[in-house]
Amino acid sequence: MKKRILGSSGLEVSAIGLGCWGMSGAYGAGDKKESIETIHESIDQGINFIDTADIYGNGHNEILVGEALRNLRQDVILATKFGFIGGENNDLHVNGRPEYVKKACDASLKRLGTEYIDLYYLHRLDKNVPVEDTVGAMSRLVEKGKIRFIGLSEVSAGTLNRAVNVHPVAALQSEYSLTTRDIENSVIPSCRKNNVAIVAFSPLGRALLTLSIKNVEDLEENDFRRNIPRFQGNNFKKNLQLLALITDIAENKNITPAQIALAWLLHRGDDIIPIPGMKRKKYVKENIRSANVSLFQDEIEKLDSIFNNISGERYGKESSKFIE
Secondary structure, three states: OOEEEOHHHOOEEEOOOEEOHHHHOEOEOOOHHHHHHHHHHHHHOOOOEEEOOOOHHHHHHHHHHHHHOOOOHHHOEEEEEEOEEOOOOOOOEEOOOHHHHHHHHHHHHHHHOOOOEEEEEEOOOOOOOOHHHHHHHHHHHHHOOOEEEEEEEOOOHHHHHHHHOOOOOOEEEEEOEOOEOHHHOOHHHHHHHOOOEEEEEOOOHHHHHHOOOOOHHHOOOOOHHHHOHHHOHHHHHHHHHHHHHHHHHHHHHOOOHHHHHHHHHHOOOOOEEEEOEOOOHHHHHHHHHHHHOOOOHHHHHHHHOOHHHOOOOOOOHHHHOOOO
C-alpha cells in the first residue's frame, strides 16, 4: 500500500483510507460480522487510516470500530468526529462550544475503547461559536494526550485560516469527487498554504460513480441517498448517461469505474487521501488497486468535464444548511 503524509501531523497514512459510516445504517441495514471482517481485511491489505464519527448510528459505529480494533489499535491511525447532536435524522444541530468538546471526546474514547484518538475532527462548524474557541478547546485535549492531532470538516478557507492561527490543523475532510469539486477554488489552496491534508469523503459519489445503481427504487427505504437530489428523477437519469464516460475509460484499461474515480482523485495531488466507504470486504482490494492506476492527460481532461454537467445538488435542503 502506498503511503501519504497527513499534513502537519507528519503521520504516514495509506493512500486509500476506510470510511465506516455505511456500516451503521447510512445506506441500508448493516451487518456486524461483515463490517468487522471488512475492517480486518482492510488492515490486512495495508489500509491503516480508519474513519468514523460519534453521530454515525448515534454511537453504534464507534462501538463497532472499537470492537474490530480491539487487538489492532496500534496498527491504525484512527479518526473520529464530534459536533452533531440530536440523532442523524431527528432535530440535528451542531454544538462546538468549548465545554462540550471535552464531553464529546470522553464519550468517543469510551465507545472506541481507546486511550487516545489520532485525528479528532470538528464534524461541522457551529456557526454560533467562533472557530477559535472550539479549536482552542480541542488544543487542550492535545495537551492532555486525549487526541494527537486536530481536523476540521466542511469549512471554508477563511475558517481554516482562522483555525490554524490557534493550533495546527492536520487535515480537512470534505466531500470531493469527480461530481463534487466545490473545494477546489479556495479551500484546497488554503489547505496547501497551511500544510493541511485533504481527506476526501464520498470519493465515489455515494456509489453514483461506481455505476452500480441502475434504479434508485432498488435502494432500501431508509437509504440516505433517496433524499439526495442527484439520485432523484431526471437528475439521476441524466447523471447515469453522463457518467457512462467513466465506463468507457475503465473498459479500455480493464478496470472498474470505481478505480477510475479514485485514481482521478489520487492524481489531484499527493496531499489528497480518499476514504471510500466500504461495508463489504469484497470491495477492499478493488479500491486499493486504484492507487496503482495511471491516467493519461486526455483521459483526465475527459473526466474533468463531468463536473460541469452533473445534475442536482449533493445534499438536500436540511443537510446543506450545515455546510459553510
